[in-house]
């Protein structure tokens with residue numbers, strides 16, 4: 001496939017700066033390199049030249065998978081990317097055949113091969129994905145990656161309040177400022193954008209927040225045997241009574257990424273013997289059995305994820321020219337659903353489309369267009385993760401008024417997917433962000449789900 005490039009008839013500006021060399025920042029830099037004479041990526045970390053976790057991205061020690069929809073988005077920006085990842089050790093997983101979902105009270109789903117040749121579910125460690133992206137971006141002649149640069153603040157133009165410069169401290173302790181026609185906040189936490197809005201006396205975005213108080217404990221292991229030759233095993237908690245679950249998925253070179261999950265007061269242990277005992281308490285023995293003879297290659301790393309958070313920047317009608325947040329800086333999803341990197345990649349794809357348009361002054365409308373359309377990109381994955389999170393009574397946030405109906409529908413859909421190949425395929429593609437959630441509102445599916453729920457009631 002040929003690399004798609006936006007029209008280069010005119011550069012939009014001399015320089016774009018990207019704060020953060022994570023998945024969102026690297027993908028955005030690739031897009032910007034078509035339309036700016038120079039692109040500078042600044043990260044507080046030195047970006048490693050091997051696939052190793054780094055301190056600026058602490059989640060890099062925890063399992064990561066790239067949904068098929070995320071790979072599709074990255075393929076568009078980096079043609080051949082999936083194959084390159086596979087060559088580097090990523091494991092292609094057929095989302096319909098290789099994944100064992102254990103959902104308490106539901107029949108097992110069928111095994112149906114769904115892979116298109118290019119857009120599979122890729123299992124790989126987060127450092128490998130980032131390294132491969134970084135190598136691609138480093139090959140672009142007009143992109144400069146500078147590690148060891150901590151951004152302190154974004155500077156506004158007097159009078160207009162546009163974002164024009166960035167102030168940062170280098171690893172040698174030197175303060176520098178750099179001018180840019182466009183600054184992308186891909187810092188993960190987005191506080192630079194919030195501080196800039198405050199400093200320029202703009203309103204702050206409303207936030208939709210869901211308190212999940214989720215705990216992870218993860219390790220890299222080897223010598224794993226998942227039953228029936230599945231490549232991935234998810235044990236979803238027997239909610240709402242039990243909050244314990246687990247996930248086992250391949251990493252590179254025969255390794256497996258293993259995480260045990262819980263919520264609230266029960267944190268998964270980080271000592272190996274207790275960790276194994278915790279695995280034994282899951283409602284299905286699949287993961288415990290799979291790791292019975294496994295060797296732990298790393299220590300067990302804990303993490304707590306307190307809130308999913310979606311900042312609605314599109315509401316700010318005077319959003320500053322010259323600034324765009326992207327990725328986790330806009331929305332952080334509950335990691336259990338594995339949507340964050342794919343959503344960041346899809347947002348970079350949107351940026352690609354918007355920057356490819358011709359207009360006399362593209363930068364004046366870019367933020368409004370990008371932030372509005374990003375709301376659409378986020379809405380589906382957000383809905384898919386928010387609704388099941390509300391099954392727990394201690395989840396905080398505004399519950400949808402029809403929560404019970406939505407939870408019931410999801411239950412019926414899962415049950416129907418166990419018997420109906422068409423529904424199984426659609427549901428799987430929706431979860432992988434290949435199809436919009438609205439395909440499941442199709443009247444024929446809704447009526448089949450209703451029948452399913454009615455027959456359950458009559459039993």
Ligand SMILES: Cc1cc2nc3c(=O)[nH]c(=O)nc-3n(C[C@H](O)[C@H](O)[C@H](O)COP(=O)(O)OP(=O)(O)OC[C@H]3O[C@@H](n4cnc5c(N)ncnc54)[C@H](O)[C@@H]3O)c2cc1C
Pocket residue numbers: 019020021022023024025042043044045055056057059062063064065066067149150151152186187188189216303305326327328329335336337338339340341342343344
């Ligand atoms: C435990 C866990 C498991 C997850 N599992 C998955 C999964 O399986 N699949 C999936 O798709 N997603 C997963 N996610 C989510 C995923 O990690 C994020 O959505 C994704 O990393 C967001 O990318 P980003 O580039 O927006 O931000 P980040 O990856 O956080 O990158 C931000 C970058 O900005 C830099 N930075 C920050 N502040 C500054 C500053 N002031 N100056 C300079 N540099 C700065 C950081 O060093 C970092 O490099 C998981 C998240 C967690 C917490």
